Amino acid sequence: MPDSQPQPPHSSSSSGSSGPADPAALLLCGARLTDGRTVDVRLGGGRIEAVGTAGSLAAEGTRACGARVDLGGYLLLPAPAEPHAHGDTALSAEAGGPVSYDTQDVQRRATEAALLQLGHGATALRAHVRVGDVQGLGALTAVLQARRSLRGLTELTTVAMPRLLTGVAGADGLAMLRDAVKMGASVVGGCPDLDPDPTGYVEAVLEVASEHGCPVDLHTDATDPARLARLAAMAGGLRPGVTLGPCGGLGRLPAQVASRTADQLAAAGVTVVCLPQGGCGSVERRGTAPVRLLRAAGVRVAAGSGALRDVSNPVGRGDPLEAAYLLSSRHGLRPEDAYDAVSASARAVLGLPEVRVEAGFPAELLAVRGDRLAGALSLAYSRIVVHRGRVVARTSAVREYCNSAVAAELGLPRQGRGELS
Ligand SMILES: [Zn+2]
Numbered sequence: 073m074p075d076s077q078p079q080p081p082h083s084s085s086s087s088g089s090s091g092p093a094d095p096a097a098l099l100l101c102g103a104r105l106t107d108g109r110t111v112d113v114r115l116g117g118g119r120i121e122a123v124g125t126a127g128s129l130a131a132e133g134t135r136a137c138g139a140r141v142d143l144g145g146y147l148l149l150p151a152p153a154e155p156h157a158h159g160d161t162a163l164s165a166e167a168g169g170p171v172s173y174d175t176q177d178v179q180r181r182a183t184e185a186a187l188l189q190l191g192h193g194a195t196a197l198r199a200h201v202r203v204g205d206v207q208g209l210g211a212l213t214a215v216l217q218a219r220r221s222l223r224g225l226t227e228l229t230t231v232a233m234p235r236l237l238t239g240v241a242g243a244d245g246l247a248m249l250r251d252a253v254k255m256g257a258s259v260v261g262g263c264p265d266l267d268p269d270p271t272g273y274v275e276a277v278l279e280v281a282s283e284h285g286c287p288v289d290l291h292t293d294a295t296d297p298a299r300l301a302r303l304a305a306m307a308g309g310l311r312p313g314v315t316l317g318p319c320g321g322l323g324r325l326p327a328q329v330a331s332r333t334a335d336q337l338a339a340a341g342v343t344v345v346c347l348p349q350g351g352c353g354s355v356e357r358r359g360t361a362p363v364r365l366l367r368a369a370g371v372r373v374a375a376g377s378g379a380l381r382d383v384s385n386p387v388g389r390g391d392p393l394e395a396a397y398l399l400s401s402r403h404g405l406r407p408e409d410a411y412d413a414v415s416a417s418a419r420a421v422l423g424l425p426e427v428r429v430e431a432g433f434p435a436e437l438l439a440v441r442g443d444r445l446a447g448a449l450s451l452a453y454s455r456i457v458v459h460r461g462r463v464v465a466r467t468s469a470v471r472e473y474c475n476s477a478v479a480a481e482l483g484l485p486r487q488g489r490g491e492l493s
Pocket of ligand 1: 156158200
């Protein structure tokens with residue numbers, strides 16, 4: 073997996089230190105912010121300690137900082153988060169045939185997928201994992217093991233997805249769901265539409281969630297507005313929150329019906345996680361939720377990536393910047409709003425504190441080549457990812473135009489190696 077291995081930071085220790093250096097501190101020098109300023113950013117104790125004009129902290133940094141990273145030519149952003157991944161099926165397409173739920177297999181694929189997404193910039197990730205049926209609790213055990221091995225690199229949380237929760241078969245599913253939460257699944261989820269009694273399914277999910285104080289994150293295509301409204305009404309008031317996704321069917325409803333449903337979701341305080349890159353279901357159920365309509369109704373909308381190279385999307389990239397690109401290019405969101413859906417709103421879905429590039433906020437950051445957000449959403453190969461104040465992944469892309477006089481006239485890299493966006 074050459075493209076997903078995080079590399080150690082290429083940072084150099086400061087020299088000329090006259091005081092005791094904080095070995096955990098890190099100075100990011102000369103980064104561009106979205107407001108146009110060029111700044112130095114000092115990180116320490118997993119937080120942003122200070123933001124100053126370029127050069128101001130660099131001088132001070134020779135005394136106070138353990139390491140520095142030159143971010144000249146980079147735009148510094150709050151890091152994205154991935155609110156909708158599938159930990160147990162990710163990267164299973166290549167093997168062909170039915171998905172292997174062998175514990176070691178699932179753990180390896182879930183770890184590799186999380187690292188791939190970390191390389192893209194997502195320093196937190198919510199992974200849906202099936203429980204019950206043939207998997208039992210094996211897949212969840214494997215993803216929880218991946219979570220432990222990834223600590224310090226990325227924050228992986230799991231959603232337990234039981235198949236049936238009603239009737240005779242549902243009793244087993246319900247017991248399994250309670251065990252899953254006790255084992256460490258931090259969110260209760262599933263697909264109510266696949267149960268013979270969707271309302272009973274949602275009731276059971278909400279009951280288990282309130283027993284354990286867990287958030288709820290349910291799959292629905294939302295083609296039945298009455299069912300969705302009922303779900304919203306039932307979910308309303310549950311703390312710490314209810315998320316629905318991918319809600320692609322809302323986009324196929326008449327605008328008036330979709331609008332009324334959006335009002336009901338907003339009134340219930342339900343968050344929608346849309347999946348602009350193709351979703352996680354069958355081809356017939358593709359389609360992105362009507363993001364602008366939902367936002368206009370006051371619904372919090374975040375965007376995730378869904379399937380990552382499994383049978384539903386063998387070419388899934390799991391790149392939050394691609395999701396934001398699609399929200400902007402296909403749904404007409406301003407680049408700032410599109411990026412918000414994969415960063416601030418996605419973190420809110422995960423119950424994580426807000427990140428701003430300001431002193432006191434968590435040091436969860438993504439640096440991309442370029443100087444404007446629109447450019448970064450258009451093309452961003454080169455990325456540096458910071459989690460808990462440490463550089464945890466770095467991707468560098470190089471493009472050369474060979475022997476081209478035209479390229480030379482434009483100042484594009486012709487000989488040697490120039491870093492690409
Ligand atoms: Zn899904």
